[in-house]
Amino acid sequence: MIHRRSLLAAPALLPAALLPGPARAQGDWPTRPITMMIPFVAGGPSDITGRVIAARMGGLIGGTVVVENRPGANGAVAAQAMARAAPDGHTLMTGSIGVYAINKALRPNLPYDPVRDFAPITLAVTTPNVLVINPAQVPATDYAGTLAWLRANAARASYSTSGVGSSEHMTMELFKLRTQTEATHIPYQGGAAAATALIAGDVQLTFQNLGTVAPHIAGGRLRAVMVTSATRNPTIPDVPTAAELGLEDFVVTSWQAVMAPVGVPAPILARMEAACIESLRHPEATQRLNQIGFEVVASSAGEFRRFQEAELTRWRAVVERAQIRAE
Structure with a gap:
């Protein structure tokens, strides 16, 4: 890099x-x-x-x-x-x-x-990617709770992205490999559409560019549980990095x-x-x-x-x- x-x-x-x-x-x-x-x-x-x-x-x-x-x-x-x-x-x-x-x-x-x-x-x-959940779909308040929910709901868990091969898609697939979890990929035509689908409850979670979901996080429509930057981002200072949560070498910009x-x-x-x-x-x-x-x-x-x-x-x-x- x-x-x-x-x-x-x-x-x-x-x-x-x-x-x-x-x-x-x-x-x-x-x-x-x-x-x-x-x-x-x-x-x-x-x-x-x-x-x-x-x-x-x-x-x-x-x-x-x-x-x-x-x-x-x-x-x-x-x-x-x-x-x-x-x-x-x-x-x-x-x-x-x-x-x-x-x-x-x-x-x-x-x-x-x-x-x-x-x-x-x-x-x-x-911009970093952020792991965000729909709080009405995933009853978790942090990364540990989200991981536990994923492991207990592999059959119905799904995630949205801006398309096949997008950074969100690649990040989630790497995340699944590293955490041994499963979720079905639902691609959309752009990050805004992927975020809208998550807010509507059509999927339960996604990795999205911070710029796309920051307003929805601030408005409480989505909950951020992890950011993929090397250090915490000032836009969401309370959200821990992947490294802080035990996922080393997981920086995706x-x-x-x-x-x-x-x-x-x-x-x-x-x-x-x-x-x-x-x-x-x-x-x-x-x-x-x-x-x-x-x-x-x-x-x-x-x-x-x-x-x-x-x-x-x-x-x-x-x-x-x-x-x-x-x-």
Whole structure:
């Protein structure tokens, strides 16, 4: 894993890269609205992150950025569409660890390649996963009680995720292996839909990105019993880490990143990178993302590519060790 300190070592942003008109490196770009594709339904981590970026990016580049949600196949529908998009700088995608790393490890016949088909822009944010339960379905107040309930209710226990191969899916499957428990996987088209299903009682528990479930935890609709970060998260300071609960080497950080189709001219990529980083580092954007459990990284494109390749290697090993198969 690449340390966050190195990820923050982005190159200096040249103000001219963000200026409209003649000062642009690619003077005729953008010539029409830019589409920021989101490979999941509205309300999930990718959607939240993409909309935060889009809200400021348009003003920085002198154009318009339109968000388009295109869910399906754990992000593969949107990713395949972006891989086929014209490399003219008018299509971007804010996607997850699943789209940009886990899918490749899990599905040998994936209809896109997250390295070969995409040009990196920035690693936007990271967030831990949280084991949350529906308190009306699982009569437990802590991790020990949740584990006891799982062991006593293996036949009916089920968990929701944002899709097959998502970080939540992988985290739960590893959890099942480590704790020798069972639960049926029910995939949905995005984290928001998975959280809604849990709140409705359609499933009993889930590992979800903190950013997705933080409001529901605060509102009492869901109960958090474990967080997968190395240290406790300030958003939920009373929730213990996996290590504190005896699960060593169980740190899982989900992430969201921005990429473009491969082949976009370098001057346009540079402006995209600068605008995305500036959007993420704006105090209001950072505050909003921090409040819901995201840590802003806003890395350089090069740092993100190295990070992505390390994640591909990591999750390929996890899939092989846990013998996880796409459903």
